[in-house]
Every structure is written in C-alpha cells, then in structure tokens.
Amino acid sequence: MSASAKDSANTAEASELDHVVAHRATGIVPRLKSAARREDILNHASRLFLSYGIAGTSTRMIANAVGISQPSLYAHFATKEALTNALSARAFAGLEELIAKIRSADIPAATRLEAMIRGYIGFALDQGTAYRIAFMLEGPMHEDEEFNPDILPGMQAFAGFRDGLALLQREGHLREGSTDHLAQSLWATMHGLCALLLARPDFPWGDVPSMIDFHVEIILAAYQNKP
Amino acid sequence: MSASAKDSANTAEASELDHVVAHRATGIVPRLKSAARREDILNHASRLFLSYGIAGTSTRMIANAVGISQPSLYAHFATKEALTNALSARAFAGLEELIAKIRSADIPAATRLEAMIRGYIGFALDQGTAYRIAFMLEGPMHEDEEFNPDILPGMQAFAGFRDGLALLQREGHLREGSTDHLAQSLWATMHGLCALLLARPDFPWGDVPSMIDFHVEIILAAYQNKP
DNA sequence: ACTGCTAACCTATCAGTGATAGGATGGAGC
DNA sequence: GCTCCATCCTATCACTGATAGGTTAGCAGT
Numbered sequence: 001m002s003a004s005a006k007d008s009a010n011t012a013e014a015s016e017l018d019h020v021v022a023h024r025a026t027g028i029v030p031r032l033k034s035a036a037r038r039e040d041i042l043n044h045a046s047r048l049f050l051s052y053g054i055a056g057t058s059t060r061m062i063a064n065a066v067g068i069s070q071p072s073l074y075a076h077f078a079t080k081e082a083l084t085n086a087l088s089a090r091a092f093a094g095l096e097e098l099i100a101k102i103r104s105a106d107i108p109a110a111t112r113l114e115a116m117i118r119g120y121i122g123f124a125l126d127q128g129t130a131y132r133i134a135f136m137l138e139g140p141m142h143e144d145e146e147f148n149p150d151i152l153p154g155m156q157a158f159a160g161f162r163d164g165l166a167l168l169q170r171e172g173h174l175r176e177g178s179t180d181h182l183a184q185s186l187w188a189t190m191h192g193l194c195a196l197l198l199a200r201p202d203f204p205w206g207d208v209p210s211m212i213d214f215h216v217e218i219i220l221a222a223y224q225n226k227p
Numbered sequence: 228m229s230a231s232a233k234d235s236a237n238t239a240e241a242s243e244l245d246h247v248v249a250h251r252a253t254g255i256v257p258r259l260k261s262a263a264r265r266e267d268i269l270n271h272a273s274r275l276f277l278s279y280g281i282a283g284t285s286t287r288m289i290a291n292a293v294g295i296s297q298p299s300l301y302a303h304f305a306t307k308e309a310l311t312n313a314l315s316a317r318a319f320a321g322l323e324e325l326i327a328k329i330r331s332a333d334i335p336a337a338t339r340l341e342a343m344i345r346g347y348i349g350f351a352l353d354q355g356t357a358y359r360i361a362f363m364l365e366g367p368m369h370e371d372e373e374f375n376p377d378i379l380p381g382m383q384a385f386a387g388f389r390d391g392l393a394l395l396q397r398e399g400h401l402r403e404g405s406t407d408h409l410a411q412s413l414w415a416t417m418h419g420l421c422a423l424l425l426a427r428p429d430f431p432w433g434d435v436p437s438m439i440d441f442h443v444e445i446i447l448a449a450y451q452n453k454p
Numbered sequence: 455a456c457t458g459c460t461a462a463c464c465t466a467t468c469a470g471t472g473a474t475a476g477g478a479t480g481g482a483g484c
Numbered sequence: 485g486c487t488c489c490a491t492c493c494t495a496t497c498a499c500t501g502a503t504a505g506g507t508t509a510g511c512a513g514t
Binding site: 261 | 490491492493494
C-alpha cells in the first residue's frame with residue numbers, strides 16, 4: 001500500500017476509533033452474541049478491504065470500525081487469514097447457489113453454459129475481494145498441509161461448476177473430451193479475464209462490457225458443441 | 228505465511244546471519260560496486276521468494292542472505308515493492324526477447340502463434356515469482372497514479388505480444404476482429420491457466436503438461452484462422 | 455431480587471516488519 | 485600519505501499480527 005493511502009486510512013480509522021472509544025466508555029456499543037459479532041466483523045472487513053486492499057487493512061482498522069478491541073477479533077478468527085477466508089467463503093456460497101440454480105433451471109440446455117459463464121464472471125467482478133482471496137492471493141507456504149477443497153474458499157463452487165459441465169456434456173452441449181480437462185481449461189479461460197480485470201483495473205481495456213462479451217463469445221465457440 | 232514456515236525461515240536465515248556477521252567482522256564480505264550489489268540482492272531475493280513467498284520474505288532475510296545490513300537495501304531500492312518490481316522486470320526482459328525472436332523467426336507463420344503461446348506459458352511457470360509480481364499481486368492502492376506501462380513489469384512484454392498478434396492477423400493467420408479485443412482475450416486465456424497453476428499448485432490438476440497441451444489446442448482452435 | 459458463572463471484552467505486551475536518520479569506514483584518485 | 489565519498493553500519497521509528505491474562509456485562513437458577 002502506498003504511504004499516502006495508508007496514512008489516510010489510519011487517519012480515517014483513528015477518528016472512527018476516537019468515536020467508538022467514547023461510545024465504549026458510555027457503553028453504547030453493545031455486547032453482541034458471537035454469531036452476530038462475527039457477521040459484524042466480516043461486513044466491516046469487507047468494506048475496508050474494498051477501500052484499502054486486503055494487505056492494506058490492518059486488524060486494528062477492522063476492530064476500530066466494528067467498535068471492539070483488536071484482540072477481540074481473535075475470539076472469532078484464529079488469524080487474519082482465517083478472517084479473509086471466512087469472508088471469501090461467505091461470498092462464494094452465493095456463487096454456489098447461483099450455479100446450482102442455473103444447473104437445474106428451466107432454460108434451454110444450450111443457453112445454460114452461457115448463463116454459467118456469465119454468472120461466474122459477474123460474481124468475480126462483483127465480489128472482487130472475495131474472489132481475490134480465493135484464487136489470486138499469494139498463499140502461505142504450508143507445504144505440509146494437503147490440498148483441502150472443503151477449507152479453501154471457491155473450490156466447492158468450482159466443483160459445482162464442473163458437475164454442471166459434466167451434465168451439459170452428457171446432453172451433448174459441450175465439446176467431447178476429458179471432462180476434467182474441459183472444466184479446468186474453461187475455468188482458466190474465465191478466470192484469466194476476471195483476474196486481469198481485477199489485478200489491472202487501470203489497464204486500457206477499452207469498453208470492458210464489450211470486452212467481456214467478446215471473450216464469452218470466444219469461449220462459447222471454443223467449448224460449446226455446435227450440432 | 229504459516230507460523231511454522233515463518234519460524235523455519237527465520238531460523239534458517241538467522242543462522243545465515245550469524246555466519247555473515249562473523250564474516251563482516253573479519254571483513255570477508257567485500258564492498259561491491261552498486262550495480263554488482265544490486266544484482267546480488269536480486270539474486271538472493273529471487274531465491275528466498277521461491278522458498279518463503281514474497282510476503283513471507285522480509286527485507287532482513289534478504290539482507291542477511293546477501294551479507295549486508297537491512298537498511299543497505301534502501302540504497303538500491305526505494306521500497307520493498309520497488310525491489311520486487313525490479314526483480315520482475317529483469318525476468319520479463321527475457322520474455323520480451325523471446326517474443327521478439329519468435330516474431331521475426333524463420334518459421335512458418337502458422338506455427339508462430341503456438342510458439343508465442345507456449346513461450347508465454349513456459350515463461351510464466353518457469354519464472355513464477357516474477358510473473359506473480361507482475362500480474363497477480365494485490366497492488367497498492369495508489370489510485371492517484373495513472374497507469375504507466377513503462378514502470379509496471381510485464382506490460383512491455385504484453386505490448387510485444389500484441390504487436391506479434393497484429394502481424395499474424397495481417398498475414399491472415401489470426402481470426403478477424405478487433406486486434407485489441409483479440410490480444411486481451413488471448414492474453415486472458417493464457418494468463419488464466421498460468422495464474423491458477425501458480426496460485427493453486429496443489430489442486431488435483433492431473434497431468435499438468437497434458438492439461439497445458441489441451442488448453443493450447445483450445446486456444447489455437449479458438450483464435451487461429453484456419454484457411 | 456440476589457448470586458454466580460461464563461461469554462464477551464479489555465489492557466498490556468510481544469516479536470517481527472518496512473522504513474528513516476545519522477554516523478563510521480575503506481578504497482580509489484590525487 | 486591524504487582526502488573524499490560511495491558504501492555500509494547501528495539505532496530507532498511507527499506499525500503489524502498475535503498472545504497472556506485480567507475485567508465485566510448480562511443471563512440462569514434460586
């Protein structure tokens with residue numbers, strides 16, 4: 001984070017801190033049940049991440065925004081990484097729902113692929129922070145731990161996506177070939193555009209919606225089975 | 228970074244530190260000309276980033292590995308971010324060369340596209356750290372600064388790539404349509420696979436080389452002009 | 455209404471981080 | 485041999501994520 005942005009962030013949050021501390025002294029910030037406080041924290045963290053980035057948002061800034069002390073965060077999340085993962089997982093639950101809905105939707109099978117692709121891209125750009133956490137952050141180097149899709153946010157959504165593709169393939173609306181290869185390749189193709197748009201928003205993309213349309217058409221032409 | 232990994236990193240570097248400090252006391256680590264020291268720093272940083280990640284490598288670890296004090300780094304790089312950008316730029320110079328070579332290579336124009344694609348993917352996976360720095364890291368939020376391709380590592384390489392595509396298109400070996408859209412879409416498609424392979428190396432990809440082959444074939448079918 | 459227990463919350467503090475200020479020094483050129 | 489300045493150092497800063505251990509609000513049971 002640039003020094004100026006960080007300073008302004010701290011200044012902004014410091015004044016919020018003063019405000020909240022005053023409230024604390026008068027007992028206006030109420031004690032909350034654990035679950036409610038947890039949601040509270042995630043909401044404030046989500047807002048701060050948008051303004052200052054994930055690395056640029058300190059646990060103190062989050063705590064100050066919520067109106068609790070910084071160590072109190074650790075009653076809800078073991079680490080800052082756990083907090084970000086929870087935030088991402090909460091958002092990805094929405095994508096899982098969306099994909100499941102499309103999979104069983106009463107729309108022509110031929111258009112279900114496009115709906116899933118546009119749903120995925122729309123989610124990624126809409127929930128940029130959650131998407132970054134899931135697929136773009138430099139992970140910690142725990143080479144000891146094994147790959148666990150149940151913990152890593154986004155992986156279950158991908159599994160749903162892959163299952164949707166498998167169904168489409170059985171119905172003859174997807175290219176033939178290894179379903180795993182197709183799913184991974186299609187995932188990569190969608191991810192590439194989302195990741196670059198999120199990582200380089202200032203790149204001279206031209207008109208982004210028409211760029212997305214162009215990319216989606218390419219994807220459909222490449223992966224869809226045209227009878 | 229996980230606590231265990233960080234600890235081991237610090238332990239490892241601490242022993243290196245002791246070693247180097249002893250040398251310093253006896254004057255064995257020589258003073259170097261600025262340019263040589265700069266290369267020295269980049270080399271050690273590159274090695275450490277591979278083992279501990281970028282965020283997981285502290286400026287002190289780098290300085291200890293080189294055998295100089297931590298503040299001495301700032302004689303060569305204004306910030307840690309400047310150091311990582313320099314590292315990335317140095318690596319991307321290699322990709323620029325490669326693309327330029329392919330562009331003017333004496334090979335059938337029809338195979339130049341595949342050569343560029345495979346060159347790009349190979350570079351990204353080979354120079355993972357440099358690639359992450361250029362295209363995958365959460366950037367600092369300097370919303371004040373404008374987009375500057377001369378400073379951002381990787382952007383000049385992309386420009387060369389786009390020019391190569393424009394040439395191919397003029398020669399009729401690339402799909403018709405907006406060259407910018409094509410270049411950005413193709414970039415995204417390549418980037419997607421590289422980014423996911425780098426960010427999720429433990430994902431059950433199956434056989435990665437055959438996955439790459441599959442993806443490249445899809446790309447060629449989608450973007451190449453088949454007469 | 456009193457009591458006690460526990461979840462919720464706090465202050466104080468830690469080691470580690472990137473970065474800065476200002477002083478020491480060794481080797482190249484006269 | 486002397487000087488000068490690039491090179492390098494120690495000391496220190498504010499801030500970070502995280503931990504230890506004490507305090508208190510508010511609900512359950514009497």
